[in-house]
Amino acid sequence: MIRTKWSPLAWGKGGVTRLFQALLLLAACSASAACNLHPSEQKTVEPVTLAIATLPDTALCQIALSRGYFAAEGLDVTPHLHRYGKPALEDVLQRKADIATVAETPIIHSIMNGDRISVIATIATSKRSNAVVARRDRGIPTFEQLRGKTIAATLGTTSEFFLHSYLIAHGIPVAAVRIVNLDAESIPDALARGDVDAASTLSPYTTIAAQALGTGSVTFEDPDVFRANFTMVATPEFVRAHPGMVTKVLKALLRAEDFARNRPAEAQRIVADFTGQQGEFLRDYWNQAHLAVTLDQALLLSLEDESEWLLRKGGAREKAVPNYLDYLYLDGLKSVKPAAVTIIN
């Protein structure tokens, strides 16, 4: 059985329609899950709350829900839906959810500020999820003209880190621009209204913002400066108390991984129902992203890289990069797919 919980913090305008769609979808998921359960499995059902960002990067979670893979593992999932990962992580930190889907930037922000988090697995990586969308009418035909401009970003998320990386890699000091903090869902409208000259954000808001500006937009992206890692996280207490549940979650995600790889069209339809994104966008995402349940060395490097960036930028309580091996829960994934764990420890 799947129950859903509405998070007012995560949903803004137009959320009523999306909420209705999501409710219908989850009702269908509940029926499907119930059908997939055997009587013996129904006896050992365990309740679990998942805080899920309705982004393509959580496609495996969405597929596992829709296909009833969680239920098949004996999990009674209550999903908390959010627009992106940072509020989902906050659900876990506030013990509103057991497991969250979130990118690495909010994770290092929390850890560097004293939170205890265990990364269970990476469920998606992408080098093109983030981009800077600019208004041409503000004299920004190339990235060089970003100097001195007002650029919106959702601080504490990948959009902020990407903006920093992009600017630095292209020889523009961060101090040469003015960064404005905006929620991800607010950025397209703010850019369209001309409140900012450009905005660093993530899919699908990059696409929404570019489409809102039409030919008046210019998008700057660079796959060489950033790799977004979308992960599943929980508190260490939860992982220690419920290792079996974590294993079941990972098994369901691995089934979803197979489904996404072998039946991409059906998988994209499921993701479309969750995210509201359609056709070409999802096909493009499927080509450039890597939807797989892993724990790889690159995640460790990214966590350390972004931690060093945060230390340099300021805003962290910690004074040094922590040993992230202590924040990675390897045993869960090792128990179900050892080959997916390539972190050296």
Next chain:
Amino acid sequence: MKIKQRQQINIIVLVVSILVIGSVFVGASLRLKRALEASDVADAILGASFERLMLRTDLHRSGSERSKIQLLAKHKQIGLLLQRALKEFPDAEDQKTIRELISLQDSIGHLSKTLRIAQEQQRQAASVDPFKQEVQDRLLIQLNTRIYETIQLDNKLQRSGARLLTSSLLLAGGGILLVLIVVSAVTIANSVWVTRSFGKRITMLRDGAVTIGGGDLAHQIPTEGDDEFSEVAVAFNEMGARLGILYRDLTRQIEERKKTELALRQAHDELEQRVADRTAELREKDRLLLVQSRQAAMGEMIGNIAHQWRQPLNSLGITIQQLLLCYDFGNFDRAFLERNVNTSMDLIQHMSATIDDFRNYFKADKERTEFKLSDAVAKTLSLVGESFRHQGIGVEVREQGDPVVSGFANEYAQVLLNILNNARDAFGERQTREPKITISIRAEGSRSVVTISDNAGGISEEIIDKIFDPYFSTKGPQYGTGVGLFMAKGIIENNMGGTLTARNSGDGAEFRIEV
């Protein structure tokens, strides 16, 4: 389906199996070759990636032109290997991995170049620029990430190559095994089907043949199907039908033959009965003839005795009459009486001896003995001599030597007597003047020969070949039985191993007895 067609199908299955196995083998070999090539490419990419990492470290340490050239060459080699990998790995997932590697290759190239420029600028700068250092750090961490990702994907591609290799081997072995299993299953199924089918059909044929062989020629063997068995069944049925026709014909012929045989048997029985009757009749006639012959012989014997006794009886009568005359004349005295008594007794004894001679003459011989032919002739003549003298028949005996033969003397004498009596009868019939019989006794080599010839005019040539036949006689029923010469020939030829022949010689007949 005909057996020939089944054999053809089996051959086709075999040929197809060989072709399929060959195709699988060729296909598997090609796939294996490609898998080996793909695996080699994956290994080369992974090895080259590590070499590039080593060269980058070398360049970072030395900053030499040599290490820079080598790093670029290795980077270019990896690019070429990736292009080759695109051709070697057909799987979509592998293609995606390779495209990611190519993307990473571009990123690594771009990041390396940018980092190298930044480092050059840093070296040339008089002081350390924190921002430029941050740029280098940012580029370096991204470069490390890309290199790490590249190695991970290289590993993935290598595993995929190994899997491709393994799957090719499994496909080759499995494919051939599957074909062999299918062929074996088809062969076994075909064998079972053929065995069951043939067994059933053969059993039907055997049962049908047994039934037909048992006499049920109307039995019909089922002719289902269109194979040779059905043709054999049809042939069996036709054979049964023909046999039925033949059987009915044979039965009819046998019935007819049985009827014929019965008729023949009846005819045979009738004939046998008639033969038996006739034989009995002939035997009766023989018996009567024998009786007649014996009676005739007895008559002959009595006649001969009468002739033998006539003279002694006359003498005895005279002697008896002399007794009375002498008494009347007074000359009767004891001496005279004694002399007359002696004379009478001699006569009586002579007459008694005559009876003994005849009785012994007709007494059957029991054992073969050796006897002289002259004795046999003399003995016979002693019996008939008086009669022949009374009838004026002269008898001359010519003896050359004194031959002895082994046999039955009385029977031999009876033969002589029969021939002599026939001559006497011929003399009587033909009123022969000066009838004469010549008996010649001689030996010819180891044989003893007696010929009896007369001058009665001989035997007619018309009947000379029949005179030894039984019941043949020229004398008429009151005088002859027709068995005399027949019996005489039987005595000489059957009992004594000799021959009895007759021919005309001179003015009469001549009988030759050769023993």
